[in-house]
Amino acid sequence: MKLDQPVLTPEISWKKKIMIFLWIQWEHLFYRLFTIQPIDKNQPFLNVRVRTYWGKPIQLLDGEIIKRGDRVLELHLNNEMLFRMGTNSRSSIHLAIQMIRTTEQLLPKTLGFILNHPKYEEIKGLYGISMIHRGTKQFGFTVTDLPRGLFFFLTNIYLRLLLLVVHPQGKQRLQTKGELLSPKIIAISTKEFMRRYPIETELTVL
Structure with missing residues (x-):
């Protein structure tokens, strides 16, 4: 599908409505269990938690590991919120712009969250796993493959199911671009993040 092709959002079936409802309830429970909280309660698109990393070493673009x-x-x-953005978007590129704008607004606030954490000096970097990783390099993130193994297999199944449930074109994307949809690690060192997004900086939004 071309980037400028309109997003055709068909009427959502009752089965998918139930799936979406159950998935969102599960996500709310998951957030409470693992103390995941929004960077901005008024705009809870990006949520975080501080934890210990147990994976293989990640070599970052600035030399940090x-x-x-x-x-x-x-x-x-x-x-x-991602589902709502998708259903209200006029096209794929409009959805991408919404995500970029929202992310740009939240990144400086993310630094504020880090600096206000009682153990902020121990936070080595920011880390996530996602199939939505296109465009993250422009924010300074390193994008790398998730090591193959059981964790990759389970994560791949989970994220594909998530895409099928919450993305308005989830089924179509899995059918036409399934081979391109692979979970990636996105990460950036705290040092690089602080250099790029000082709290006083106002980012230019598209």
């Missing part, structure tokens, strides 16, 4: 045992700020997108 996130290693096993490092503390990271784990990133989570609000899939309910």
